[in-house]
Amino acid sequence: MAYLAVMGPGLVVMLADTDAGSLITAAQSGAQWGYTLLSAQIILIPIVYMVQELTIRLGVVTGKGHGELIEHHFGRGWAYLSVSTLIIACVGAIVCEMSGIAGVGLMWGIPTWVSCGAMAVFLILVAVTGSYRRVEHIAIAIGLFELVFLVTMVMSNPDPKQVAEGLASFPYSNPNYMFLVAANIGAVVMPWMIFYQQSAVVDKGLKIKDMEDSRWDTAIGSVITQLVMIAMLVTTAATLWANNEGGVDLNTVEQISEAITPHLGETAGRILFSLGMVGAALVAAIVVSLTAAWGLGEVTGYRRSLGDGLKAAPWFYVVYVLVLAIGASVVLSGVNLIDVNIFVQVVNALLLPIVLGFLVVLSMKALPEKYRLKGAYMWVVIVVSVVMCALGVYSGIMGIFMS
Template sequence: MSQLASALRHLAPRRLGWLQRLAATLGPGLVVMLADTDAGSVLTAAQSGAQWGYRLLLLQFLIIPLLFMVQELTVRLALSSGKGYGELVLQRFGRGWARLSTAALILSCFGALLTEMSGLSGVAQLYGMPVWQSVAVLALLIFLMVASGSYRQVERMAMLLGVAELAFLWMAWHAWPQWSHIRQQLLQLPLQDHAYLYLLAANLGSSVMPWTVFYQQSALIDKGLSLADLRAARIDTLLGAVLCQLITAAVLIAAASVFAGHGAVLLDTVPELANAFGQALGPLAGRLLFALALSGGALVATIVVCLSAAWALGELGGRHHALAEHPRAAPWFYAAFALLLLLAAAVVAISPSLVRLSIATGVLNAVLLPLVLVFLYRLARSELPAGLRLQGPYAVLVAALFILAGGLGLFAGLAGALTA
């Protein structure tokens, strides 16, 4: 008994120390996954449920292992090399490929800004504010937020709003889904239908995006984590991936339940979605929770996208963390970012359908997916130390999944877009 008691006394501080390390490490994985459940993901999942019922629900859960594999490789690369994704691409493949990779990231970031501004301006529509006015205010506020460099305070506020995304789980439950319908439609995959393929690509592209890879790798480095934090960082990433897809699945379930029996429904505006979700929880509570949850995800994603663009451009130019510098110290970044914001605001202001614009952005990410996966896989095979290098049966599994996901995203995106 005395030996057992002694062992427990030694074990307790060790376990407490590991839990403290886990608590200190948590953040980058959860933040990037809360951002991943952004306005584009929500609008895409809602349209999927409204148009196809539960036929795209299985995809949300199949994405979890892909999402974890992608982000877990960025964790390995960050903690073992101490370098960002863009810096590693530059070092391993040269400036030409680094420019191509960064161009894909900026294109993805521009698409993300479109979806976040679409979502936030759609929320403003709920309260009678015209889209052109809301995008002008949003563009100004986002630029001032970026120029201020005060990301610690802004990120804390965004995380608090990001918690509102959990409201989608509550809404899905109170939409009273018909489990018999879920069982009936779960394995119905009309892959011959181009409209279905288009939304399949949008769901895939709104889950695995270039800026999530850039962000998490740089955020881990910026936080000062090391290989000693690898296990905790993996848990952080796994929790984030599961939470991300549970929230997305909840949105799809709620939309499918609300529109069950009404046939395929095409949604064009955020108020249409908010009113539909209001049927599940009541007009006031439903609209308010939907607005808070959508805004929370969009705000977190805006911060992550801005940081990703700054880190990537800084790494390509041999500078780091230009986002925290005064605009006069990094005019190249702020001028480019202001131009991106103006272009995004103009596109959102003239778009006839904010929902379809967000879905199209997801499809764009799906088309870019093969490029991201190829670079990530090659880096994991060549830049990691022997103990962490991607090799053996797991490397074969990752390669197979990356080929399947990248090929499916490219085929579904192009095939769906040609007939959309």
């Protein structure tokens, strides 16, 4: 019962982590490179937990959001730098979520402006009419539709021999492969996740006594989010890649659904794919929009709790709506949605040094001795963070300039 009371921030942020952009990245990875990027998805399970667990410590012990702590310990200039990376990541993520919804809408003959408009109206109503707990429950309910991809993975009948060969293959000399390595890193450890979970545990009112249950919440979410990513990668690898020598370059969301429909039937496959993609996009859009509004408020000082309401916290809702509007505008411009999604994940990877740098230093500096990051585990976190940042930046630059 104690866990159920605390459950929410970790699970929500992890369901949001497997957003439309992440699913499209996983689908492109499987369609182009088969199972060679599967090992990266497995390795990232403990890494994403390690990163998000630090946000729990900082949130429940200090009672402050990420931006607030950066401003307190490093000054307003550094806080604005950190929040600027957050806004970039949030706008990019909203573009991904809107593009996922638009792609599903086009599959059913719904114009992009209708699907994006309906999504924006729904998200605004969710924020305006709900407390944090209510929004959290809505997000979890929607996000669980992502689990449909576990069914499609099983029904795609992956070849065990091909899976084993893919796990042992690392074509790191290929710039296109390295570009997708960066995209997958950026699709799993995102700047807005760090800001969201720390702000969410504060807004929910969690205390130090809730820390252990919050860790379980995050650990379970870490496994679920990566299982969904693995499921999407395996599904497209077992169908699109296995049946097309040299792989397939995806250009539309509908192409991804085609990897599923042969095994479930055209109608059932399209419905299940749509539910999974819409669930992923909506839960992430809720989280990302809230994160942008929370993060900017932590630095500028405007009221920023869902419990304050529209009249008491007008700027919170203005930022929330503005992020949605920018995302919809980019999608309606007619850009290639698959390319935009992959590029956004690479940008996330390039922003990692700033985001993880502040997180690790705050975990060593802003906490009391008992909860501080220290000892052997501190060095594990530092080494993993440095490797992640270096690999993400190197892979992203290599892919951008050499592909």
